[in-house]
Amino acid sequence: MAKDDPAEFKRRNKTLSVADALAGALDPMLKKRGFASREILAQWPVIAPEPFNRTTIPDKLSWPRSSNNAEGAVLVLRCAPGQALFAQHEAPAIASAVNRFFGYVLVREVRLSAEPFTPGSGQRRQSPEQPSTSAMAKVTTATESVEDEALREALRTLGLALSVRTERKDG
Known part of the structure; x- marks a missing residue:
């Protein structure tokens, strides 16, 4: 060239x-x-x-x-x-x-x-994945010291969601 x-x-x-x-x-x-x-x-x-x-x-x-x-x-x-x-x-x-x-x-x-045409036919269906028992125990241990009930539950939900993503990447 x-x-x-x-x-x-x-x-x-x-x-x-x-x-x-x-x-x-x-x-x-x-x-x-x-x-x-x-x-x-x-x-x-x-x-x-x-x-x-x-x-x-x-x-x-x-x-x-x-x-x-x-x-x-x-x-x-x-x-x-x-x-x-x-x-x-x-x-x-x-x-x-x-x-x-x-x-x-x-x-x-x-x-x-x-x-x-079926509405939503292009959307992906996601099956909710459950975290492993060890991840659930780890998240529960990490959040049990939080005093506010709503904050503790929000942190627990976030921790479980992140553990599922991490397990999916590693698996």
Whole structure:
């Protein structure tokens, strides 16, 4: 490589956020679904009016084929079970909320997808882990000299939570 080539001086050991690291993998998939960027998906809880920010999620944007038509795209939403009729009735309000967020007519119509959406399906379920008996005894011994009942219980809870994290790291 020549010294004037900017690729030669590119830093390769910089820290990246997960979003930046996955951008290369997600962007082609999003473009197939009609999204120019991840913004509508990432900001959906802010964009959509209540309760649609929790009960719907954008599935796809269908753009009109003619280049003359600048009226916007059709936004296809996945909807939680039992919310489809309500979402279809409020489709104009959802479209105007999206357009208001972006500042131009992005969506002219909202339709519902046949694909199901379960609220919270993207959230991780965590099973509560119990600390070992030795950790419980150690925390109880360390906090028994605290006179204030509420403070002692708070310190005990904190100590047990930290012991579970430490055991998970070591294990």
